[in-house]
Amino acid sequence: MIIIGVFILFPIVQSFWMSLHDWNILRNTKVFLGCKNYVKAFADERFLNAMKNTIVYTVSYVPILIFTALFVAVFINYKFSGAGFFKSLLFMPAITSMAIIAIIFRFLLDGDIGLISIWVKALGLPAKDFLRNPDTAMGSVVLTGVWRWMGFNMVIILSGLNAIPDSLYEAAEIDGAGKVRQFFSISLPLLMPTMTFVLITNLISSFQVFDQIYVMTKGGPVFSTEVLVYYIYYRGFNVFDMGYASAMAFILFCIILIMTLVQLKGFRESEKNGVNA
Numbered sequence: 001m002i003i004i005g006v007f008i009l010f011p012i013v014q015s016f017w018m019s020l021h022d023w024n025i026l027r028n029t030k031v032f033l034g035c036k037n038y039v040k041a042f043a044d045e046r047f048l049n050a051m052k053n054t055i056v057y058t059v060s061y062v063p064i065l066i067f068t069a070l071f072v073a074v075f076i077n078y079k080f081s082g083a084g085f086f087k088s089l090l091f092m093p094a095i096t097s098m099a100i101i102a103i104i105f106r107f108l109l110d111g112d113i114g115l116i117s118i119w120v121k122a123l124g125l126p127a128k129d130f131l132r133n134p135d136t137a138m139g140s141v142v143l144t145g146v147w148r149w150m151g152f153n154m155v156i157i158l159s160g161l162n163a164i165p166d167s168l169y170e171a172a173e174i175d176g177a178g179k180v181r182q183f184f185s186i187s188l189p190l191l192m193p194t195m196t197f198v199l200i201t202n203l204i205s206s207f208q209v210f211d212q213i214y215v216m217t218k219g220g221p222v223f224s225t226e227v228l229v230y231y232i233y234y235r236g237f238n239v240f241d242m243g244y245a246s247a248m249a250f251i252l253f254c255i256i257l258i259m260t261l262v263q264l265k266g267f268r269e270s271e272k273n274g275v276n277a
Helices: 002-019 037-041 045-076 083-095 098-108 113-120 137-162 167-174 179-208 213-217 228-237 244-276
Strands: 020-023 027-032
Touching: 002 020, 002 244, 020 244, 037 045, 037 244, 045 083, 045 137, 045 167, 045 179, 083 137, 098 113, 098 137, 098 213, 137 179, 137 213, 179 244, 213 228, 213 244, 228 244
Parallel strands: none
Antiparallel strands: 020 027
16 A cells, blocks of 8 residues: 555646646746646647547557457467467567667658668559658557557457357357357357457557657657657656646546546446356
């Protein structure tokens, strides 16, 4: 309880207290403003744009990640020759630093010296600078995140698949059910608690995305990839307006808290349905 109080509860309370002030950490000055920072946030076009970009990232990243991880997990679950090798290979990005991965993808996607651009030019097609184009920058960041976390989520889903009793599949085969019918009638319903957990954790992490944005695009081009956490960082540690940054951080905290509570309710219901099934 002491550790939770010192490292979790106190920072939350301190952040909320800072959000009520015009607090410049460079000059170490603070003026009480009340709720003006919160009013300012919802009138700030850059904050609203960062919120929109965060939502765009989430609705793009989470479905692609979950469906890709589910597909690969089901494929590997057939235990073909070399499945263990592929499982290890796909899991490797999850234990690699996101900063290193972002640097590698930044070079791969570079319009001048990037390997992908070189391949595109070799095919006689016009090369694009994916990270400097507002139409493709967010998609590039999303795919980088999917590449990094797909293997980790695959392992979680695979553990859920392995927990399903083989007797259910044997009974289904006796009844004449094929692999596709077995997946939709047995695997998917019993995987719902696992899939709900994967959904909750990835929704939370997608709203907190920062590292690949910072390394790959710095929020550009033209603020097209500036997400909420990056804007909070910018206001707090570039402009030194810690009060306003804390207000935005607390807004993000409330959004994630509400989203988590809603998802946990769904998690409990899916868990009950899984037990009943």
